[in-house]
Amino acid sequence: MQKIGILLARSTFYHTISFDLYEGLRQSLKRLGRSDIKIVTENIGFGADKQQCYRSAEKLLLEENVSLVIAYIGHRTAQLLRPLFLSANKMLIVLDAGANLPQEWSASPNIFYHSLHNSLGAWLAGKQAANDGYKNGGMVTGYYDGGYLQTYSISKGFEKAGGKICFNHATGYKKEDFTMVPLKSFLKEFENPALLTLFSGDYVQWNFEELKETLNKNTPIYLSPFGFEETMLETAIHPNTKIKGVAAWSKSIENNENTLFTETIESIGRTPNLFSLLSWESAKIAIKVLDLLNNNNGNILLTAQGLHTYEFDSPRGKVKFHSKTNTSITQLYNAEIVTSEDGKCQVRIDNIISDTVEEFETMSQLELDNISSAWHNSYTCI
Known part of the structure; x- marks a missing residue:
């Protein structure tokens, strides 16, 4: 055997x-x-x-x-x-x-x-935000998720498509240190901004909960594939704003x-x-x-x-x-997170992204001079 x-x-x-x-x-x-x-x-x-x-x-x-x-x-x-x-x-x-x-x-x-x-999806989500007309972007990540170079791919995707990263916000590691309050002042400074977010696990739920109290309904959120992980979204409160991005998979x-x-x-x-x-x-x-x-x-x-x-x-x-x-x-998928009947989150697949090979080759050629990650652990394993 x-x-x-x-x-x-x-x-x-x-x-x-x-x-x-x-x-x-x-x-x-x-x-x-x-x-x-x-x-x-x-x-x-x-x-x-x-x-x-x-x-x-x-x-x-x-x-x-x-x-x-x-x-x-x-x-x-x-x-x-x-x-x-x-x-x-x-x-x-x-x-x-x-x-x-x-x-x-x-x-x-x-x-x-x-x-x-996840990095390729983040790259494409950044491009999607700029192509949707948002030229001012804010990078919003958790302490853990922000330690990976997916942060570089989402920001470079946004910039390559004509956007500009205007502010960065990293949350605390624990629930009691997790806050989106600084975003209120950031959002007032820039016209028509979009939030480029990188979260996984419980951070997804904490993110949406905080953003519901912080954002107005005109500020869109763009997610990478782990932001579309459905077992976490099923119990996450929808923040009542437009949420888009790139998903790797969905039950639907x-x-x-x-x-x-x-x-x-x-x-x-x-x-x-x-x-x-x-x-x-x-x-x-x-x-x-x-x-x-x-x-x-x-x-x-x-x-x-x-x-x-x-x-x-x-x-x-x-x-x-x-x-x-x-x-x-x-294949990757353009997707949205919409409100379920009980006010929670569910994934809606919009269409297939067919040119993933070309996009992967472009992303893999990004120069990473003076760019590094300190994390050795498997992603989401903390």
Whole structure:
């Protein structure tokens, strides 16, 4: 029996993340008829301890002799694991939230990134705001979310489309330190501004709650993909202003793969979300890797070349790989957050963004001189 290893992370905001990642992979393999594949798990905490991530990956490779490893980590941790996987001649599939921009998009044949593209969605949301006619923008982030380079992509997207970042506001880390009061003075200083916001987890709910008391109805909010995470939005109060942006996925996307995914996850008593989605999709990638390794007698370079031409249908739409960066590219969606019957939030998908490959290539060529992030942990894992 072949084995697949998966490194599972923890999160204080998304308490079920490890179960979501595991069940997404398990249920997808089951649906694909691969009961001959065993999943072996290792916990990596919040993904911030480099030695723990290394030890857990090493254990899967040496003691469990897995054929490949799937891990919810970021680029920086993946690169630290690169020598280990090169030495073992094994493949690492990174489940990447896409919240950071790496200093260089190095492509090792042993590492492939399957991404939710939060930075790319942020880039497109910034462009969307400027194209909607808002030339004055304010960057609004939490202490945690603002530590990733998605802040750079959303601001550069806004500026490239003709906008100007006029003010920045970062909230506190804890609920008692979370405030939007400074925005009142900022908004008075600039004509017709838009808010470019980056939040995840409970911060999304706190953000909307505070903005309802701070904003007038004419100030729009633009979000990146994690701002559209539906399990958080279901209990968030709608701030009664226009909320737009770019979503990676929604339960309301109409295709057969999404119906199968949502119904399968719900049938085991769980709620479909971005994490179970990402690992559900990774099952197809893992099976393709195993087939390629078998056909190529374990040759990693030939296996990587085979993945570069691999495409498959997912709940998000068509998925393919960008060969220069070994990163999966899929459809993104222009979306809005509208008011539900009980005054909470729900996602409305407006249309598909079809030119994501071109936009990803443009974003990945941004110069990051003197730009860095201090966060090593997996995104949302705090």
